[in-house]
Amino acid sequence: MVETQPNVETDPCGDLLDHVRRGRPAAGQDPVKRSQIIEGARRVFIDKGFEAASMNDITREASVSKGTIYVYFANKEELFEALIEEERGTIFKNMYDVLDNADDLRETLVKFGKVLALKITSAKVIQAQRTVIGASDRIPELGARFYERGPKRGHDKVAAFLDAAIERGLLRIDDVDLAAYQFTELCLAGLFRQCIFAYRTKAPGQDEIDHIVRSGVGMFLKTYGTENLAAEESHQTIAIEARP
Amino acid sequence: MVETQPNVETDPCGDLLDHVRRGRPAAGQDPVKRSQIIEGARRVFIDKGFEAASMNDITREASVSKGTIYVYFANKEELFEALIEEERGTIFKNMYDVLDNADDLRETLVKFGKVLALKITSAKVIQAQRTVIGASDRIPELGARFYERGPKRGHDKVAAFLDAAIERGLLRIDDVDLAAYQFTELCLAGLFRQCIFAYRTKAPGQDEIDHIVRSGVGMFLKTYGTENLAAEESHQTIAIEARP
C-alpha cells in the first residue's frame, strides 16, 4: 500500500521536489516516466545543444505532455542538469574497475589507458561532452560539477593507484597529482581535441588507441618506473663520484 | 575615385558578396565597418554561444543597423564563421615563433611549451574554444576548419621541429607525429580539460605552468632524447632487444 501510493511527505528523494513542494502534493514520482522524459531530453539536447533544444521537441521526442514534464522538472535548465547528471553516471561507470586489479603494473596501465581512451573518444561521449562544454559558458557550475564528479573523480582514482604502486616500490614519483594527469593525457594524445573539435568524424579504432596507449605507458614508466632505476643509478655513479 | 566607389564587378573579395551580387551594386566593402560588426559579434557570440546570441544583440553591441550587417554578411552563420576565422588567426599568431630559435633543445621546448599552455588556457581563448566546440555539434565543418587551421597547423610545426632535432641527432623518435601530440599534451597536462569544463575558474598561473611544462619536457627528453642514450644503450645491450 505504501508502495502504490508514494509517500510524498517523507519522500527520501526530496531534492528533486524542492521547488514543487507547495500546497499540492507533488506528482512526478514515477521513475519510469522520469526516465522516459530524460531519454527524450537526451536525444534532443545531445544533438541540438542546450539553447537550440526546445521543450516542445522534448515533449514530442519523449511522447510526454508538456505539463507532465513540468511536473517532474521545474524548468529547462533543471531538466538539462538531470540529464547531464545521468550521462555522467553512465559514462564513468565501471571505467576504473581495471585499476582494482593490480597484477602487472605495465599491463594494468595499458588496459586502463585503452578503456579510458575508448570511452572518452566514443561518438556518444564526445557529443555529450560537447553539449556540456557549450553550456558551460552560460552555466559554469554545470560544467564544473560534471568535471568534478566525472573526470576529477577518475583522476583521483588514478592518483590513488599510482600511490599504491609507489608503496609497492614500482614507481618513484615526486608529484603524483601531476603524474596522474600526465598519464591520462598521454593515453589521449591528440585524440580528445581532434574529436571534440569534430576534426575527426569517427572515433579512433582499437589499433590506433593501442598504439598510442602503449607508447604513452612506455614513456610514463621510463620516467617514473623503478625497473631500470637501479641499473641507471649504478650507472650514474661513474659520473657522480661525490657519493659517500 | 576608384576607391570611393568600390568596383563591384571586378571586386577581388568576391566571396563575401556572392549572395548579394544582384541588380544592385553591393555595399559592404568598408573594412572598418566590417571590423566593427565583427567586434560586436565577438562580444555577443563569445559570451552567449551561437544559438543564444541574437542578431539584435549584435546590432546593439556593434552600434550598426541590422540592415547593414546583412549587407556585410549573408546570415548569422556566415557572420559567426567570419568571427571564428578571425579569432583563430589572432590566437595562433606568432605562437610558434619560439620554435624557429633552436639554441638549446630543452630550453626551446620549455619556452614553447609555456607559451602554448599560457595561450590555450587563457580565459579569452578558452571562451572562444568553448563557443566553437558548442557549435561543432551543429556545424561540424566549422570545428574541423578551426582545428585544421589552428591546432593542426601548430601540431605540424611541432612535428617539423622534432624532425629537425632528429636530423641534428638530438632526438630519436620512431613516430614523430605521435611524439608531437605527446609533447603538446604533456605541456597541457590536465589544464585544458579543467579549463574547458569551467572546473577552473581562473587560468593557471605562470608558476604552475612552468612546473608542468618542465616536468613534461623532462619526460619527453627522457624518452626521446639522445643525451643519455649512449650510456643507456651500452647498459641495456645486456637485456635487449629484438627491435631493428
Added chain:
DNA sequence: GTGCAATCGAACCGATTGGTTCGAATTATT
C-alpha cells in the same frame, strides 16, 4: 551644391520560444 551610394532605423514577417493553466481523459486503488 549636386548627386549618389552607403548606412540607418524602424517596422514588419511568420515562426517559435519557455512557461503556465486547466478541464478532460486515463489509470489504478479500494
Added chain:
DNA sequence: AATAATTCGAACCAATCGGTTCGATTGCAC
C-alpha cells in the same frame, strides 16, 4: 462502481527569433 491521483493535450501568454524591406538620412566625391 466509486474515488482519487496523474497525465494528457491543447490553448494561451508575452517575448524573441532570424530575416527582409524600404524610406529617410548621412557623408563623401565631384
